[in-house]
Amino acid sequence: MTDSIELLSKAKVGFIGAGNMAASILGGLIQSGLPAESIYVSNPSAGKLDALKEKYPNLNITHDNAEVASNVEYLLLSVKPHIMSSACADFKDMDLSQKCAISVAAGVTCETLNTILGADVPVVRSMPNTPSLIGYGATGLYANDQVTEQQREATSAIFDAVGISVWVEEENLIDSVTAVSGSGPAHYFLFMESVVQTGIELGLPEATARELAAQTALGAAAMVQQNDDMDIGQLRRNVTSPGGTTAAALDTLNEHKLPDIVKKALEASVKRAKELAEIANQ
Ligand SMILES: NC(=O)C1=CN([C@@H]2O[C@H](COP(=O)(O)OP(=O)(O)OC[C@H]3O[C@@H](n4cnc5c(N)ncnc54)[C@H](O)[C@@H]3O)[C@@H](O)[C@H]2O)C=CC1
Numbered sequence: 001m002t003d004s005i006e007l008l009s010k011a012k013v014g015f016i017g018a019g020n021m022a023a024s025i026l027g028g029l030i031q032s033g034l035p036a037e038s039i040y041v042s043n044p045s046a047g048k049l050d051a052l053k054e055k056y057p058n059l060n061i062t063h064d065n066a067e068v069a070s071n072v073e074y075l076l077l078s079v080k081p082h083i084m085s086s087a088c089a090d091f092k093d094m095d096l097s098q099k100c101a102i103s104v105a106a107g108v109t110c111e112t113l114n115t116i117l118g119a120d121v122p123v124v125r126s127m128p129n130t131p132s133l134i135g136y137g138a139t140g141l142y143a144n145d146q147v148t149e150q151q152r153e154a155t156s157a158i159f160d161a162v163g164i165s166v167w168v169e170e171e172n173l174i175d176s177v178t179a180v181s182g183s184g185p186a187h188y189f190l191f192m193e194s195v196v197q198t199g200i201e202l203g204l205p206e207a208t209a210r211e212l213a214a215q216t217a218l219g220a221a222a223m224v225q226q227n228d229d230m231d232i233g234q235l236r237r238n239v240t241s242p243g244g245t246t247a248a249a250l251d252t253l254n255e256h257k258l259p260d261i262v263k264k265a266l267e268a269s270v271k272r273a274k275e276l277a278e279i280a281n282q
């Protein structure tokens with residue numbers, strides 16, 4: 001058991017919804033040493049629950065959301081934003097004030113969650129991402145005033161089990177985290193898809209283009225992580241010989257305003273998060 005998971009060792013952790021994010025996080029928790037018998041998960045349909053049970057035979061599965069809520073200290077609300085209110089209605093009469101509700105839903109605010117769950121409920125808004133499935137997750141966290149120090153530490157432990165986590169001090173920054181890292185894997189995937197496709201058109205076998213693209217993305221990310229005192233622009237300049245091949249490519253990306261496109265894309269994500277907040281509030 002990892003040190004951070006030790007913090008959770010006496011706690012029970014539940015998931016409302018057994019989709020992609022829930023499966024990623026609960027898989028990471030089990031891999032880090034939290035026993036499957038300490039984890040509860042509910043979903044309306046059987047398929048995803050059965051698949052999880054086959055993988056982790058000691059996991060507690062049910063179709064009853066209230067059963068999960070009543071059994072655990074940490075309740076991860078891992079349903080789509082527009083489902084949040086109806087899924088939580090199943091346990092709206094329960095006293096959750098001694099538990100910690102952790103939403104992973106994009107946009108849904110603490111205020112909405114407190115309206116649904118009760119004003120005195122400790123609520124954390126989290127924004128994880130799918131690389132959590134393989135231990136490379138990046139999660140942003142925000143806590144309302146009811147969350148205790150112990151609950152904060154346990155929440156960090158949950159997400160550190162599947163990658164890294166950072167706390168933000170203002171709730172609206174969770175929408176910024178959504179744009180940068182929650183949705184982020186898809187941005188890099190699109191870039192890599194384009195690189196692989198062009199690599200193929202330039203004559204490389206698909207497998208070779210894919211292997212080179214993936215290793216290059218991994219290498220670039222690792223260089224950023226391992227040189228945290230160095231400006232990313234400097235790492236870029238180190239690749240770029242004056243009048244060379246990189247300069248030719250970067251000139252083209254800048255001519256087509258890549259930085260501008262990225263800015264517009266991330267701003268669109270933030271705008272959509274705010275729209276999802278409205279939908280969840282209805
Ligand atoms: N997929 C991603 O990359 C990320 C998703 N999120 C957030 O995670 C949440 C879930 O997303 P995914 O896991 O991708 O979706 P998903 O569709 O894979 O999972 C949602 C699950 O909720 C279940 N569900 C539907 N109604 C329910 C109810 N009344 N009670 C209990 N469970 C119910 C569905 O059957 C499904 O298994 C969303 O709110 C999303 O904003 C956050 C970060 C990244």
Ligand SMILES: O=C(O)[C@@H]1CCC=N1
Nearest residue numbers: 105106178182183184
């Ligand atoms: O696309 C979405 O709304 C969710 C939230 C972040 C990643 N997937």
